[in-house]
Amino acid sequence: MRPALIATPGGRPAADQPDAAAVLRAILRQGPLARTAIIRETGLSAAVVSRHAAELLAMGLVWEPPEPHRPPRPGRPRIPLDIETAHHVAAGVHIAVPRLTFSLTDLRGTVIAYEHVPRQRQHGAVLQDVAARLPGFLRRHLGGRSVLGLGVATGGWVDPDAGVLVENSALGWRDIPLRRSLQRAVGLPVHVEGHARALAQAELLFGSNRGGDLVHLFVGNAVDAAIATGGVLLQGRRYGAGGIAHLPVPGSAEPCPCGRTGCLQATVSDRAVARRAVAEGVIPHPDLRLLVRAARAGDVRALDLCRTRLRLIAHAVRPLLDLIRPDDLVLTEFATLRLPRLLDELTRELTSGGDQVRTGSFGVDTLAVAATAPVLAAVYQDPLGLRTSGGAR
Ligand SMILES: [Zn+2]
Known part of the structure; x- marks a missing residue:
């Protein structure tokens, strides 16, 4: 019987946490992986790898998949370890301007289920809505698996240590204690994070850049960046690093809620681009999905608006990239998601x-x-910091 575990945010890692995390991450990167290969990958001793492998097995975070039949070899059998994806899951809610997205993923970050619902206007109503809808969502999709915690991701500036949304100008929210408000209501540990940082964490764990230097740009209604060097996210004061919403865009006179004109978010957000497309008669309603649909159907004016947006983004972030010189620039933006060839414009x-x-x-x-x-x-930061559900919190 495997334990039901929970991931408590902001806990102090155990003294040997980096070793256990290194073992788990080696298995994530290359599993199924024999213990001898883990020793080689991590540089840890056989005794340390063996101890942590036993702990991770007992916690249900890894398992020993049956090996394909091979002729017997001399010596001890080499049973590989792999990430256990059938037992523990992470729950999450993403808060965006138009809607909320509830989701469940396994320990490899693979999406098991998701549901969208329209967003209420005020933050209090949104958080009540999350607490009211989460039990039903889990009931529909959990299938007997055990939930490690609830992630809450949203655009703008978020302080994950404090559990507070500092500012999301696209939502018009400031200083919202997301964790404190939700934790009691949902009965799970709540981990809050800014959208760009959350996606950069996912890229570093599960994506194609695992451990290198990357800049992740998110351009939706919020516009944010996350910067990682050597596989570690740059934090800044109160996790404020990567706030690019108010970078100046040369030539833009778009008014911004901050009081200035020509800020990046005000100029290239989903809403701003969709409004421009309506003003130019390209689409009937200010909805970016309509614009991208028109672009995919070959509408030249729609394609031009999408390309212009990418050029404006490029002009604003070029100094940042010159400064950092990342291996990878990862863009999350709706038009390039649906029309990847548009990325050439940015390149x-x-x-x-x-x-x-x-x-x-x-x-x-x-x-x-x-x-x-x-x-x-x-x-993956501190697997030994997981606690048994119902234990001290
Ligand atoms: Zn501004």
């Missing part, structure tokens, strides 16, 4: 030294993955 404007520009690794699952990423990041 042309930006690449000067071989940096790779690509779309995020999660395609249509992006919001669902972002929602649970803070829980999974906590698990």
Whole structure:
């Protein structure tokens, strides 16, 4: 019988936490992986790997998949370890301007289920709605699996240590204690994180850049960046690093709620681009999905508006990229998700030294993955910090 575990946010890691986390991450990257290969990968001693493998097995985080039949070899059998995806899951809710996305993912970040619902206007009503809808969502999709915690991801500036949304100007929310408000109501540990940082964590764990230098740009109604060097996210004061919403866009006179004009978010957000498309008679209602549908159908004006948006983004973020020189620039933006060839526009404007520009690794699952990423990041950061459900909290 495997234990029901929970991932508590902000806990102090155990003294040997980095070793257990290194074992778990090696298995995530390359599993199924024999213990001898884990020793080679992590540089840890056989005794340490053996102890942590036993702990992770007992916790139900890894398992020993049956090996395909091979002729017997001399010596001890080499049973590999792999991530256990059938037992523990992470739950999440992503809060965006138009809607909420509830999701469940396994320990490899694979989406098991998601549901969208329209967003209420005020933050109090939204949080009540999350607490009211979560039990039904879990009942419909959990199938006997055990929930490690609830991730909450949203755009803008979020302080995950404090559990507070500091500012999301697209929603018009400031200083919202998301964790404190939700934790009691949902009866699960709550991990809050900014959308761009959550997706960068997911890229580093499950995507194609695992451990390198990357800049992740999110462009939706909120516009944010997350910066990772050597596989670690840059934090900044109160996790404020990567706030690019108010970078100046050369030539833009778009008014911004901050009081200035020509800010990046005000100029290139989903709403701003959709409004421009309505003003130019390209689409009847200010909905970016209509614009992208028209672009996919070959409407030249729609394609032009999408390309212009990418050029404006490029002009604003170029100094940031020149400064950091990441291996990868990952863009999460609706038009390039649906029309990947548009990415050439950004590549042309930006690449000067071989940096790779690509779309995020999660395609249509992006919001669902972002929602649970803070829980999974906590698990892979400190697996021994997981506690037995119902224990001290
Ligand atoms: Zn501004």
